[in-house]
Amino acid sequence: MSEQQKTVALEAELDALRREVQRLRARNAELEADRGFPGRLVDALPSLVYVLDLEERRYVYWNRELAELAGGNIGAAAGPLRGDGLSSMFHPDDIGRIEGYRARVAASESGEQATVEYRARGRDGGFRWFLERGVALGRDPEGSGRRMLGSAHDITAHKHTEQMLERSESLLHAFLEYTPSMMVAVDVEGRLLLVNREIESYYGMSREELLGKVVYDLLPPAASASIRKANDEIAAAGQPGASEHVLVYPDGPRNYLSTKFPIRDAEGKLYAVGTVSVDISRTKQAEAERAEMQRRLIEMQQATIQELITPLLPLARGVVAMPIVGTVDPARAEQILTTLLEGIAARKARIAILDITGVKGVDAHVAQSLVGAARAAGLLGTRVVLTGIKPQIAQTLTMAGADLSGIVTKGTLESGIAYALRARRRS
Template sequence: MNTQETTLYEENVRLRARLNRSEHHARENERMLVEQERMLAAAKREIEAKNAEIARLRAQLGAAAVERECRETLIQSIVNAVPAVIWAKDRDGRHILTNKAFEEFHRAPGGCVGKTDYDLFPASMADEMRAVDRKVFAADALVEVEETLPRDGIVASYQTSKFPIRNAQGETCALGAIAIDITERKRAEAERAALQAQVIEAQRAVLRELSTPLIPLSPNVILLPLIGAMDVERADQATATLLRGIEQHRAKFAILDVTGVKNIDAPVADALIRAARSARLIGARVILTGIQPRMAEVLARLGIDLKGIVTLGTLQAGIAYAIRS
């Protein structure tokens, strides 16, 4: 083989080697292309699956949002229909729920959510309300208070119940409150108490009158018999009855009969003697009848001067004395 043939042979070998390498590279590139297509297809399927999952989650979230909105609307409709004042606050004291009655009370329709008591009441009242809130959170239980709040130019009374609100984990996250207007009820109770007091006082007056009956015996003689237990109040009532009877009947003699008095102490005895002396001052002569040993002992111990007062043992003797005189 001559030099030219050798050169051609070597060139042919080099060309075949280059061709083999090119074919190898082509096969490798084809293999890589197939692998890339496989990976792209897998990625596409994964992306499609993720998109489907996202769409499903979005649908679920949308349904949950709709359900939550419906539930919130339902709750709001229920609390708005209740005439009591209803609200809820978070732990920081911000209102997260209010009903129609609450907004009407504050004259702020739709404008109370997000506000605190300090935005709605004077600072001193807000301090008291927050103190009750802290009690609810500390006790984690219902707390009831009676509050007086300014409303429409008057001071209204409310019975307020505050209670903890728990989340799904059972943790207290807020408090709810219901306030019932008891202004009219308290006014009615006050009127009923005043009326009852008037009835009781009227009954007492009747009982006093019955317990100290004034009996005219003649144009110039009246009788005031005392019966039962005596105290200073009843003795004063007897004095008033005696003096009123003397003036009304223009009596010259007033018989004060203590035969039926069960017991008597120093203050009562002194009151009765003062009654007799008061009668003398308006021109009547007092005849004290029926003095029992116990009363005589008390009068003697007190050293009471009975000068000017006729004392007789029995009522019959007193009546006879008055008529004769």
């Protein structure tokens, strides 16, 4: 092989070596990237992740989220940080709980997790709630965990929801315990889902005994049918409504005004009907008493009005007068007859003056009724004097064929009174 050939061969081998070196460098870069991938993956997590040496109480690893949350405490550290270095992050009241949690991790079996909830300062400086899970990574010769892996995530929103739920439950409990009204919820089959103390008192059963029972089976037939109908109507309409019911107690029936409303789940499907019932027995009794009082008052007013429109006036012993004013219809003619006869009998009147000066007009039937009243008085032994007859009324009486025999007629009330007084003196 010539020198030139040897040179060409060496150059070829050298090129091959260069390509192999480049390949090895690329592969090494890939391996370096692969080794860094887990760290980048953990840094991308929104949770706080760390590894703690439990014996030396120092952090040997922490992810970016924890570093940013801790600020200078971790971010400026060049090496492992003492475990106490983050104590200022935690709420003072939670330090003991965290220490107990780490002790449980140290004593736990391999792979067994422990959990703890605590408050730590967030980026805004305020305390936020975290839920942490931890597991032991390795153990010392005595069997205790030498290192632990911890992972915590922010549960502040969950805690807030939990607190609001607890507050709502406390509020509901207070209403159920102390509201004097009946409060109940039943599903579409009538099974009791919620009852308050008033319901317990009515049925004489505890809440635990009542829940799950069908309310319609606990009521008398009439009340059961009425309440079932009302609940079914609310369920069908899907709208609130009100109705009255009667429940029987040992001391008697009581009236209730019930406001009913549909209860829906998160998807909007109706699954129950709620009821708030207020005892309105006293109100109903008061209304009945007011109605009775009003009825009596109306009767008294009507009696007073009748006395005013058909007054019977005593003029002298044995002499009475009834002035009639306005229009006389059959009903009033009947009232005139009744008042006249009762007054004559009560006052033992011998002469009665019936003055129709103020009467506007009468028909034939009413004219006959007035004459009949006069004749009825005559049957009681009373002489009737009819005064104030107008031409129109005289014509009506004539056309009606009214028999005025035995009845004294005078043109004016004044002449009628004079006649009555003279007749009284003569008798």
